Amino acid sequence: MSSYNFLVVDDSPTMRQLITFALKRIHNSQVTEANDGVDALKKLSGNKFSLILLDINMPLMDGLKLLSILRGNPSYNDVPIIIITTEGADVDREKALKLGANAYVTKPIQTNELLKVVKEFLKINE
Amino acid sequence: MSSEEKEIKEADLFKKVEEFLQVFKKGEEFTHELLKENERLRFKIVKLEEDLRSNKKQGDNSQIKLLKDTIAQLEDEKNYMVNKFKEVESENKDFAARYVEVEEENNNLANLYVASYQLHSTLDIHEVLKIVVEIIINLIGAEKFALMILDEDVNELVAAASEGVDKSEIPNVKIGKGVVGNVAKTGESYFEKDMGVKRDELNEPLVCIPLKIKEHVIGVLVIYSLLIQKKGFNRVDYELFSMLAGHAATAIFSSRLYSQSERKLSTIQGFIELLSGKPKPK
Known part of the structure; x- marks a missing residue:
């Protein structure tokens, strides 16, 4: 059976806990949390993730900066990245998708909807 | 020829006529019997033909009845299946709606749990x-x-x-x-x-x-x-x-x-x- 390794990057502990709570519903899933872009880069080194869930507004390094770094690195080029943000304007969505995000989900999130998106990317049929 | 001889000859002739009449009578009786038998056999043939026709008709009817019964049975089965399908379909819809409700409830509970945990x-x-x-x-x-x-x-x-x-x-x-x-x-x-x-x-x-x-x-x-x-x-x-x-x-x-x-x-x-x-x- 496949196992899934997720990286959740969000400066809000509430959001991290909620997203982790949702992802743990997928069998054989492991979730690593990072509270900003810099912390995420540390946790990315030496680890392989099945999917990354990324907030935009974060201290130290924001989500879009981290996204462009990851898309510029061949090791993370094919890792699906889902943006989860409060920024609901079309211009923000387009910007993130142009930088290489695979999906754009706005807060407040519905955990079941988020799970559906995650499962689609990982082709999980549970 | 003497009268005595004449009488004897007449008596013989009379006897032969008598015998011929008897043979003729027997022939007539036999003919009657044959005609009667013929009539009886013709009647029997007609009756048999009628029976045959009626049996054939009955046979056809029973086959139709059998087919009709089968159709009715299949119709019943079809109706039962259709009803069962509708039942299952409505159950399915019900389950799908309940699944959505449960998922929504799950989402709500997760939000409430996380919020109160963090607080x-x-x-x-x-x-x-x-x-x-x-x-x-x-x-x-x-x-x-x-x-x-x-x-x-x-x-x-x-x-x-x-x-x-x-x-x-x-x-x-x-x-x-x-x-x-x-x-x-x-x-x-x-x-x-x-x-x-x-x-x-x-x-x-x-x-x-x-x-x-x-x-x-x-x-x-x-x-x-x-x-x-x-x-x-x-x-x-x-x-x-x-x-x-x-x-x-x-x-x-x-x-x-x-x-x-x-x-x-x-x-x-x-x-x-x-x-x-x-x-x-x-």
């Missing part, structure tokens, strides 16, 4: 306020809001935390004055009915939730506007508001008590050190 995860007042702000942004989807805490010395609500608007821009509110003051006074939540109407945000908030410990109001959560993608409130939002009304109040109150007691403790310790002349080892 009670610290006794630091600043962290508690930060968590309340996070919950309102991330779980409710508010863009501009303030957390007003009651200053009992002046009986006014003072902004303790805010988002989307600077704390200094939010005026203090007297208890009983305006929408916010009235919510603090009555302890009843306020929801603006028409969210689409253009308003003077700071004076006409969308939502005011009293933060209460039992019936004692310690503050008011005031929401001025929602995120662009948030078009209105759903069931979980009202549950979150109700949870915040109680849990945020308790968390804020207990963290304030804790910081006060920490301060008092350090003051008492200072006094003890002063009286005993022994400074606290560092």
